[in-house]
Amino acid sequence: MGKKISRTDRIAIITKILVENPNKIFTLNYFSDILNYAKSTLSEDIDVIEDVFEKFELGEIKSLPGAAGGIYYNPKLTDNQIENICNELCTLINDKSRIIPGGYVYMNDIFYNPDILQKIAKSLATPYLEKKIDYVVTIETKGIPLAIMVAKILNIPMIVVRKSPRLTEGTTIQMNYLAGSSRRINTMALAKRSIPKGAKVLFIDDFMKAGGTAKGITDLMKEFEAEVVGIAVVMSTKTPKEKLINEYYSLLEFDGIDEKEEQINIYRKTK
Amino acid sequence: MGKKISRTDRIAIITKILVENPNKIFTLNYFSDILNYAKSTLSEDIDVIEDVFEKFELGEIKSLPGAAGGIYYNPKLTDNQIENICNELCTLINDKSRIIPGGYVYMNDIFYNPDILQKIAKSLATPYLEKKIDYVVTIETKGIPLAIMVAKILNIPMIVVRKSPRLTEGTTIQMNYLAGSSRRINTMALAKRSIPKGAKVLFIDDFMKAGGTAKGITDLMKEFEAEVVGIAVVMSTKTPKEKLINEYYSLLEFDGIDEKEEQINIYRKTK
Numbered sequence: 018m019g020k021k022i023s024r025t026d027r028i029a030i031i032t033k034i035l036v037e038n039p040n041k042i043f044t045l046n047y048f049s050d051i052l053n054y055a056k057s058t059l060s061e062d063i064d065v066i067e068d069v070f071e072k073f074e075l076g077e078i079k080s081l082p083g084a085a086g087g088i089y090y091n092p093k094l095t096d097n098q099i100e101n102i103c104n105e106l107c108t109l110i111n112d113k114s115r116i117i118p119g120g121y122v123y124m125n126d127i128f129y130n131p132d133i134l135q136k137i138a139k140s141l142a143t144p145y146l147e148k149k150i151d152y153v154v155t156i157e158t159k160g161i162p163l164a165i166m167v168a169k170i171l172n173i174p175m176i177v178v179r180k181s182p183r184l185t186e187g188t189t190i191q192m193n194y195l196a197g198s199s200r201r202i203n204t205m206a207l208a209k210r211s212i213p214k215g216a217k218v219l220f221i222d223d224f225m226k227a228g229g230t231a232k233g234i235t236d237l238m239k240e241f242e243a244e245v246v247g248i249a250v251v252m253s254t255k256t257p258k259e260k261l262i263n264e265y266y267s268l269l270e271f272d273g274i275d276e277k278e279e280q281i282n283i284y285r286k287t288k
Numbered sequence: 289m290g291k292k293i294s295r296t297d298r299i300a301i302i303t304k305i306l307v308e309n310p311n312k313i314f315t316l317n318y319f320s321d322i323l324n325y326a327k328s329t330l331s332e333d334i335d336v337i338e339d340v341f342e343k344f345e346l347g348e349i350k351s352l353p354g355a356a357g358g359i360y361y362n363p364k365l366t367d368n369q370i371e372n373i374c375n376e377l378c379t380l381i382n383d384k385s386r387i388i389p390g391g392y393v394y395m396n397d398i399f400y401n402p403d404i405l406q407k408i409a410k411s412l413a414t415p416y417l418e419k420k421i422d423y424v425v426t427i428e429t430k431g432i433p434l435a436i437m438v439a440k441i442l443n444i445p446m447i448v449v450r451k452s453p454r455l456t457e458g459t460t461i462q463m464n465y466l467a468g469s470s471r472r473i474n475t476m477a478l479a480k481r482s483i484p485k486g487a488k489v490l491f492i493d494d495f496m497k498a499g500g501t502a503k504g505i506t507d508l509m510k511e512f513e514a515e516v517v518g519i520a521v522v523m524s525t526k527t528p529k530e531k532l533i534n535e536y537y538s539l540l541e542f543d544g545i546d547e548k549e550e551q552i553n554i555y556r557k558t559k
Contacts, residue, residue, distance in 0.1 A: 026340040028296050032303040033346055037363075041403070051344075069297040073322075075304055092308075117458040125457060125482060129448060131440035132312070158428045162446065165433035169402035175433065177400060186396060187388040211396060 027052055027062050035066070035078065035090040040146070040172035042087040063088055074098065092170055094143050102136045103268050103285045106251075109133070110269075113279035120274055122281055128159055128223055128251075131166075138166035140268055141221065141249045145171065150246060151216040152176050154238070156205060156230060163251070164221040176218070178234065182206035192237050197227025197261050205233055207241070214242040225253040225267065228260030235262060253286065298323055298333050306337070306349065306361040311417070311443035313358040334359055345369065362417055363410055363441055370411045374539050374556045377408070377522075381540075384550035391545055393552055399430055399494055399522075402437075409437035411539055412492065412520045416442065421517060422487040423447050425509070427476060427501060434522070435492040447489070449505065453477040463508050468498025468532050476504055478512070485513040496524040496538065499531035506533060524557065 031048060045056040052059065067078040076092040094102070106127075115123045127133055141163070150171060155164035156178040168175040182189035186208035196203050212218070220234050225248075235245045253260070253267040272282035302319060316327040323330065338349040347363040365373070377398075386394045398404055412434070421442060426435035427449040439446040453460040457479035467474050483489070491505050496519075506516045524531070524538035543553035 022340070022343075025296055025299050025336050026343075028299050029303045029337045029340045030344055030346065032300045033307050033341070036304050036307045037406075038403070065296050066300045069293070069300045070304070072293075072297075073301055075301065117456065119455060121456040121458070123456075123458055123479070123481065125448075125479060126445065129436070129439075129446040131436055131446065132309070132443065134436070135308075135440070158432070158448065158450070161429070161432045162436035165400070165402055165405070165436060166440075168400075169406070169437075172403065174397065175400040175402065177396075177429065179429070184390060185388065185392040185394075187392070187394055208394070208396060210394065 021054070022052065024062060024065075027054065027059070028065060031059070031062055032066055035088065038172070039076075039090050039092045039170050042081060042089045044087040047087075091146055092139055092142075093146055094139050099140045099143065099268075100285070102140050106133075106137070106269060107283050107285065110283045111281045113281070115281060116274055116276065116279060120276070122271075122274065124223075129162060131162075134163055134166050137251055137268070138163055138170055141251070141266070142167050142170040144266060145219055145247050145249070148246065149217060150219045152212060152218045152243075154178065154218045154220050154234060154245075155222060156180070156234065159224075160222040163223060167219070167221050167249075171219070176207070176211050178237065179206045180204060183208075186211075190237070190240055192233070192240065194233030194236065195229055197229030197232070197257075203233070205237055207237060212238075212241050212243050216241070216243040217246045218243055219247040219249065220245055222250045223252065224271075225250045225260065225265065227257055228262045228265070231265065232261040252283070292325070293323065295333060295336075298325065298330070299336060302330070302333055303337055306359065309443070310347075310361050310363045310441050313352060313360045315358040318358075363413075364417055365410050365414050370414065370539075371556070373407045373411050377404075377540060378554050378556065380404070381554045382552045384552070386552060387545055387547065387550060391547070393542075393545065395494075400433060402433075405434055405437050408522055408539070409434055409441055412522070412537070413438050413441040415537055416490055416518050416520070419517065420488060421490045423483060423489045423514075424492055425449065425489045425505060425516075426492050427451070427505065430495075431493040434494060438490070438492050438520075442490070447478065447482050449508065450477045451475060454479075457482075461508070461511055463504070463511065465504030465507065466500055468500030468503070468528075474504070476508055478508060483509075483512050483514050487512070487514040488517045489514055490518040490520065491516055493521045494523065495542075496521040496531065496536065498528055499533045499536070502536065503532040523554070 048059050153164050153168040153175045165175050188209040189206045191206040231248050238245050248265040250267050252269045252271045255272040267286045270284050270286040319330050424435050424439040424446045459480040460477045462477040502519050509516050519536040521538050523540045523542045526543040538557045541555050541557040
């Protein structure tokens with residue numbers, strides 16, 4: 018490059034790199050190397066970005082001091098932003114053309130739409146952004162796109178629990194569990210090398226009824242000597258009120274379908 | 289807000305919004321509303337961002353003229369950037385601790401790592417960024433995280449073909465196909481309402497052997513009167529050289545494992 022670039026140029030570059038890699042820490046040395054500027058100047062640039070992100074509620078630019086320090090983008094939403102996303106989701110879901118015979122609601126277009134998923138993922142990740150979490154865990158299939166987006170936001174790897182063991186994944190730990198709502202025995206399986214002992218995980222799923230799957234994941238993690246430190250779902254059912262797990266975070270509450278009135282009962286979940 | 293903000297502030301905000309939403313078109317009116325500045329001033333801001341992205345090879349800021357026009361971020365990689373990502377991937381994969389009895393290679397840590405996935409997704413999406421594509425299609429399970437990341441980059445929805453029909457997805461079209469490598473008959477199923485007639489789709493998967501799955505997806509799309517306009521995979525096997533489909537884009541070539549030498553033969557795929 019050689020020639021010095023302007024402050025506006027530096028701000029565009031730094032913003033781009035931080036925003037594309039949420040929760041990834043970049044050192045001032047990193048920016049100093051690519052931009053060929055003193056760290057003191059770059060610190061001032063970062064202060065500008067930090068202030069404007071705060072002012073416009075665009076998430077946070079955070080600085081970690083010290084030798085292992087650096088700067089990162091934390092795509093935290095405000096309570097108000099999460100409220101708006103939940104309202105938008107309720108409107109999207111409460112559409113009678115989604116009703117499928119058998120009392121189901123068609124939602125693939127929501128859970129496979131990356132634009133909507135990003136908003137849901139940010140909403141689900143927000144309470145966990147400052148917590149020490151090593152892995153996002155989900156179970157195949159529908160929760161996977163959401164889980165990888167949450168993992169991207171938290172900048173940690175994802176683990177996918179399978180419903181049956183795979184030859185291609187080597188030695189597997191397999192477990193039976195009771196799906197709370199159907200009282201049916203299901204299987205979950207996970208490659209032994211997927212997760213190290215002592216890992217702290219966040220379980221992400223699209224839907225929770227009785228919490229049998231979340232309970233199963235909690236038990237499976239114990240087999241790996243790992244610990245579930247959070248359970249976050251997009252929707253949970255109003256009944257049963259008592260779930261098989263104690264604490265969980267849910268954006269919306271689902272209270273069944275009124276097939277006669279063609280009404281899908283979906284609301285913002287209150288505490 | 290009231291008070292005017294500075295050019296550096298505007299550049300940080302515009303860059304943030306564009307980069308977080310690749311291929312989503314924002315009008316000048318949109319920025320004018322949130323920033324309270326004239327469109328002529330904002331045009332100049334965007335020129336600054338455009339120039340510096342080009343100079344530093346950070347992707348492209350593109351403008352569409354006219355009434356339906358606007359600005360978007362195109363996260364296109366250069367050939368050289370794709371080469372570097374492929375080399376990095378080969379080094380990551382060619383690690384003897386990945387060898388699983390039975391001739392398999394453990395890769396979950398790669399395909400479930402959002403940081404690596406983002407690089408792979410950009411590499412796979414690059415040739416398709418300027419094409420008219422309506423959906424990214426994949427088949428459960430391993431390709432899903434990659435497919436949603438490609439869908440995010442292209443700013444289009446994803447469709448997940450299932451290996452068996454689901455009650456919860458309504459009327460389903462089900463099809464048998466021959467998995468090319470094992471000569472086994474498999475099933476694929478897709479909800480009828482997933483995809484409209486005439487849609488153009490890009491099939492994304494982690495791995496291709498004989499191309500039986502890609503051929504199956506192509507046939508399934510015909511049942512929906514949709515069309516596969518691209519097939520992109522991370523790895524394809526060296527043999528069979530002739531695949532069941534004609535054209536595909538593959539980043540890497542896999543030529544088996546030398547179990548005695550504990551060597552995984554993985555290379556950059558050449559044309």
